[in-house]
Amino acid sequence: MIGFLCILIIVLIGYYLQPVLFPPATETKKVEQNQRTVRHKALKHQTIETEGYAEYIKQPVGKFEATFGQPTKIEDSGFFFQTRYYSLDQGMLEVNVEAGNVSTIKVMSQKGELEPFKFGMTNRQLSEQINLSADFALDYDEEPVVIELSENDMRYRPLIAFKNDTFAILFFNGDSDKLIGAAYLDIENLLRLMPYQINSGNPLANRIQESNLDWNVLNQQKQTRLIESINQYRTLHKLPVFQTSSTAMTASKDLLKTFLTSPKKVLSQERMEEWETDQSAHLSNLSFELAPAELKKLAKAEETDYISGLFYSPTVDPLFSLFNWISRDRLNELYDDPDANSLGVAFNQESVLVLIQEPEKTKDSE
Template sequence: MKHRGILFGCMFILALAVVYLQPVFFQHASDSSFFSENPVKAPTTMNYETIKADGLANAIGEPVSDFEEDYGLPVRTYRTGYDFEVRVYNQLDDQQYIEINTDGESVQAIKVIGAGGSSLTPFSMGMTLTELTDLTMIYPNFSLKQNDRTISFELMEEDMNYRPLVAFDNGTFAVLFFDHVSSKLQAISYLDQTTLLKLAPYPLTEGERPLFQTSQTISPEQAGLDKETLSFVIIEKMRNVQMLETYSSNLDTQKEAAALLTEFTENISDHITSQRIHSYQKALSSEKTSNFNLTTDEWQELLADQEITATATIFEAPVYDPTFSILSWFSDPAMADRLSHEGPEKIGIAFSEENMVVLVQEQEEETEASTTNDIQ
């Protein structure tokens, strides 16, 4: 009996030792298991590194005359009302849409939708984010020098997944737009540093962005008409990529879009709070950290006030480059859903300086067929 008591005591002490010392002896194994399921992300303080410039990245900054030796004269020019215009080229083939931003002298940005004759090396339309990470790390933080000042910005998680930024060793950049459903590359925007900073597609963390200058050679009304036409073309291009039905362009819907934009911009305090007005004004300033969009509740109140119906709506400011903004929308899950409905719908688009409204309505059976011509 005495020996059994001693044996029990020894077993009890050994059990306590195993329980309390287990974390010490098995700590390494536990940590290894945890990190294998949750890989450590790249440090958020790491600044970006460049990759070798190739393909269209080498055309950024070159004279427009040199670019047009390869692409011919533009088939259409759109004026933006700012210190650049948009020129469209499609001589290579019908599968690829190409446009540039230019001040008339040099190429400041090139936007490409679809695969075709132009060299997108090292990228390719339809590539996945995983394939992109085989080429380069996707960096969250960028610090750039502009006129002896540092301007820094940070890509959020959604940006890194759908709109990553790649830097080239010739000082140019590319924003890659991935489809939010298939996660495949569907468009690219190559651009110089100044254009990138002016557009400010990612939240600023340091410094102030340079601003676009208003053009004195075109009226705001005419610039708005040009941008409305360009926007319709780009939205249709992106819907074609997704094999969706063409929108109908309807005069009544267009008028209602313009009425909504006028009502909001001229009576802004009637529709949003003073805090939201401050957010709107900051979005237009050099301190911009994000674009301004009307919320669902704000849209519902505005539509009810104007007695207008809609299946989808967008208000965004600032929109300086319609193509860049629309490509961003189609890579944003929330925004893309508004422009990806199946079935017949009609669309109206309105601009007032840097403010843009898109109004999508249900297509009635008796509505006349689209009167919009393919003008790309």
């Protein structure tokens, strides 16, 4: 009996201690993971009937001029398109032409019809008229492109799609919330000029024209046109026009040249990397703007006084850029200044510097 009990105890001890002393090999059980990428499919954006200027996009420029007359001026852009200017009562009308066809139409006014919209209308009135879309799923060159508008985009720069596969960007004043300008364009120029975020696909780079074009002449033309556009906007909104003085023009050119020559003297390492990325990409939606402190540092180095200023790149189309600036909270302050100060503008291909200074004192004013 004693022997039996001893054997039983040994067996029991061995039975219970075996898992502790010799644990079984852990069986690795593969958990199958779902490799499917979850994609949030953008809602189909609304398209509206093709009316007004949208009817001329992608059409021969002769068709447009049969209705609106001959241009008052034609200028090269340096970016593989030509800009034609047309007379418009109390406003501005510009058309970009590529290979003889209309690619972009820009129009600025204060009042009047802009089929199917109306100058001076508010964003709320627009949203009551049509359903605005925040997501646009498009196809360009057999590649899907998804564009997403931010809350501010929806309020100040909504995108409208027409049934003829053209688009309109409507620009509302960032302060008064009223429609001040519109750009009608095809999908290629939308992907080149647009100020929106692309969630899928690639924006198109701005192509600087390699030719015998005289960039000194082009820069001068863009400078003159931007000054005219700013003052036209101020006239439409009953503000005194800016005066251009040799002091302000020289100061803007000097500041622009200094920055483009030695940006490291103004920018931090992080901002320098951002500037270099933007310059190599040539993308409008990767725009670069000097912060107020950076512009102040640049002006201090040049011993230049100013009231307000702006450095912006890329600026491929001056009037389109002006629309974009006016639709943004801080930038619109430059052009809604109630005083008739002195304006200076300098261009260097894709880069522009705008400077507003106090008017020069003359013997009469003293």
